[in-house]
Amino acid sequence: MSGSAVAKSGMCRWFLRGPWEAGAMTLIGGGIVMLVQPWSIDLYSYSFVTILAGTVGYVIVSHFPE
Amino acid sequence: MTTILQPDDTMIPGVSEPAKSRATRRVRGLSDRTIAWLFVAPTIALLLAINIFPLVWMIRLSFTSLNLSMSYLPLRFVGLDNFTDILTDEDVWFRLQTTAQFVIWSVALQVVIGYGLALLINRQFRGHSFWTTIILLPMMLSPAVVGNFWTLLLQPQIGPFNYLISMFTGVPPSSFSMTGQVSLAPWTIVLVDTWMWAPYVMLICLAGLRSIPDYIYEAAEVDRASAWRQFWSITLPMTVPFLMLAVLFRAIENFKMFDMVNLLTSGGPGSTTELVSITLKRAAFEKWRTGYSSALAIILFVTVFGAANIYVKALNKVKQR
Numbered sequence: 001m002s003g004s005a006v007a008k009s010g011m012c013r014w015f016l017r018g019p020w021e022a023g024a025m026t027l028i029g030g031g032i033v034m035l036v037q038p039w040s041i042d043l044y045s046y047s048f049v050t051i052l053a054g055t056v057g058y059v060i061v062s063h064f065p066e
Numbered sequence: 067m068t069t070i071l072q073p074d075d076t077m078i079p080g081v082s083e084p085a086k087s088r089a090t091r092r093v094r095g096l097s098d099r100t101i102a103w104l105f106v107a108p109t110i111a112l113l114l115a116i117n118i119f120p121l122v123w124m125i126r127l128s129f130t131s132l133n134l135s136m137s138y139l140p141l142r143f144v145g146l147d148n149f150t151d152i153l154t155d156e157d158v159w160f161r162l163q164t165t166a167q168f169v170i171w172s173v174a175l176q177v178v179i180g181y182g183l184a185l186l187i188n189r190q191f192r193g194h195s196f197w198t199t200i201i202l203l204p205m206m207l208s209p210a211v212v213g214n215f216w217t218l219l220l221q222p223q224i225g226p227f228n229y230l231i232s233m234f235t236g237v238p239p240s241s242f243s244m245t246g247q248v249s250l251a252p253w254t255i256v257l258v259d260t261w262m263w264a265p266y267v268m269l270i271c272l273a274g275l276r277s278i279p280d281y282i283y284e285a286a287e288v289d290r291a292s293a294w295r296q297f298w299s300i301t302l303p304m305t306v307p308f309l310m311l312a313v314l315f316r317a318i319e320n321f322k323m324f325d326m327v328n329l330l331t332s333g334g335p336g337s338t339t340e341l342v343s344i345t346l347k348r349a350a351f352e353k354w355r356t357g358y359s360s361a362l363a364i365i366l367f368v369t370v371f372g373a374a375n376i377y378v379k380a381l382n383k384v385k386q387r
Contacts, residue, residue: 021379025375025376025379028372028373028375028376029376031369031372032369032372032373035162035369036162036163036165036166037163038163041154041156041159044153044159044162045153045154046153047153048149048153048365048368048369051368051369051372052368054372055368055371055372055375058372058375
């Protein structure tokens with residue numbers, strides 16, 4: 001196997017859709033809970049950044065191979 | 067060289083391929099791809115004009131201090147100040163909590179009632195079609211109409227709703243106001259929304275129930291499974307994707323809910339039923355804080371977009387099971 005093929009398969013192993021998608025969805029869900037929870041205004045303040053990171057991340061990782 | 071095309075576009079032997087292609091183009095005028103683009107182009111132009119352009123413009127405005135009541139002032143770029151203001155404002159935070167409570171209670175009630183109605187309507191009985199139509203009626207009304215006639219129904223002096231409650235509880239009809247009391251108003255908007263949209267959930271669940279093949283129930287009968295067991299092992303698992311779909315649509319719609327609540331309570335009494343969409347309307351069209359309200363609209367848009375991604379993914383997973 002050539003060096004570039006090994007590097008490519010290694011990259012593919014790291015950039016699989018499943019775990020990344022799960023991570024992005026956890027970020028979105030966590031962000032929504034942070035946005036509407038009634039306990040901490042600090043959590044509320046960081047909620048939008050969390051949702052945005054999750055949503056942008058989800059759009060990117062949904063193009064990763066299965 | 068002359069090119070002769072036969073009716074079925076087969077080439078006469080000895081005639082070159084490029085010559086055939088040129089001739090075909092002359093005969094047909096435009097290629098299929100061009101015609102397809104010509105048909106789609108007006109729709110794309112319309113979408114760009116009424117969806118994409120306002121969105122991009124709103125994103126631009128969210129970084130400015132634009133206030134339409136002082137539009138003579140020069141447009142000032144304020145960076146992320148509007149977002150910081152919103153995300154440190156306790157009032158907006160409370161409005162988001164009110165919205166979340168409204169979404170949770172109304173969607174939960176709609177799912178329970180809608181599913182129950184679907185189970186009832188799924189059985190064949192006398193007047194089945196008539197009752198289905200009657201149940202579906204609220205869903206077909208405009209939210210503005212629903213808001214107005216429920217305002218009349220819930221009127222403390224002349225509204226029949228208070229008289230109905232009075233008949234069962236003995237409380238004088240004019241002693242309470244469903245839309246005017248802090249303890250009752252949030253439940254009123256949940257009640258009206260559930261009344262209007264439970265039929266929609268019923269319709270989706272009914273599609274799910276009708277999609278279950280009869281032979282599965284027949285096999286369960288042969289195995290002497292009880293009705294309760296059939297419900298938990300067959301009916302509910304096979305209708306979960308449809309329930310998820312209903313929850314997705316209703317949660318997103320209720321998060322954006324504006325018209326019906328605005329007509330029923332206008333966010334009152336005080337700000338008890340002020341959903342975040344009403345806060346947005348007040349910031350944009352009462353205080354004229356366009357930059358601030360654009361930033362709030364973007365926060366809501368990203369939230370709904372993110373939630374839709376989760377639900378669609380969950381739905382696909384349940385479907386594959």
